[in-house]
Amino acid sequence: MASKKTHGQHESAGAWAKRYHQASQAALEAILRPYGLGPTQWYVLYQLAHDGPTRQRDLVRALRVERATMTGVVAALVRKGLVEQIPDPVDLRQKTLRLTEAGGELWARLPDPIARLRAVAFDxxxxxxxxxxxxxxxxxxxxxxxxxxxxxxxx
Incomplete structure (x- = not known):
C-alpha cells in the first residue's frame, strides 16, 4: 500500500501538469498525423505562417529546442517541400526559413490543433x-x- 506522502506526490499540481503535457502531446500527434507532421514541425510552420521568414537560430530560441533537433525538423520540412532555407548573404552559415507555396497551401488546410485540444481539455x-x-x-x-x-x- 502506498504511503500518504507518495499518493500526495502523484496527485500534485506538478504530476498533473506532466500528465496533461503527455496527454496533450499524444493528442497533438494524433491530430497532425494525417497531414504527415509532428508537433515541432507544426510549431515551425505556425511561426513562419504568423511571423513570416525567420532565422533558423531564432526558431531554436523561440521553440526552446536543441539546435540539432531543429536541424532535423527543418530538413524534414525542406524534404517535404513545405519550407525553404535561404542563406544569409553576409554569413552563409546562417539560414532564414520561409514557407514555400506548398507549405502555405498545407497551412491553410490544417486544423488548429491547439484550439481542438483546448475545446476537449477545457470543456x-x-x-x-x-x-x-x-x-x-x-x-x-x-x-x-x-x-x-x-x-x-x-x-
Whole structure:
C-alpha cells in the first residue's frame, strides 16, 4: 500500500501538469498525423505562417529546442517541400526559413490543433478558471526558472 506522502506526490499540481503535457502531446500527434507532421514541425510552420521568414537560430530560441533537433525538423520540412532555407548573404552559415507555396497551401488546410485540444481539455471550464490555471503554472514556472538561474536546485 502506498504511503500518504507518495499518493500526495502523484496527485500534485506538478504530476498533473506532466500528465496533461503527455496527454496533450499524444493528442497533438494524433491530430497532425494525417497531414504527415509532428508537433515541432507544426510549431515551425505556425511561426513562419504568423511571423513570416525567420532565422533558423531564432526558431531554436523561440521553440526552446536543441539546435540539432531543429536541424532535423527543418530538413524534414525542406524534404517535404513545405519550407525553404535561404542563406544569409553576409554569413552563409546562417539560414532564414520561409514557407514555400506548398507549405502555405498545407497551412491553410490544417486544423488548429491547439484550439481542438483546448475545446476537449477545457470543456465546461470557464475562461476565468482557465486564466487562473495558466497564471498559476506560469508563476510556478517562473519561480523555478529564477531559482535555477541563481545556481541552486530547489531544496
Amino acid at each position: 465546461g471550464v470557464s475562461e476565468e478558471e482557465q486564466a487562473q490555471v495558466a497564471r498559476i503554472l506560469r508563476e510556478a514556472t517562473e519561480r523555478l526558472a529564477h531559482h535555477l538561474k541563481k545556481g541552486s536546485p530547489p531544496s
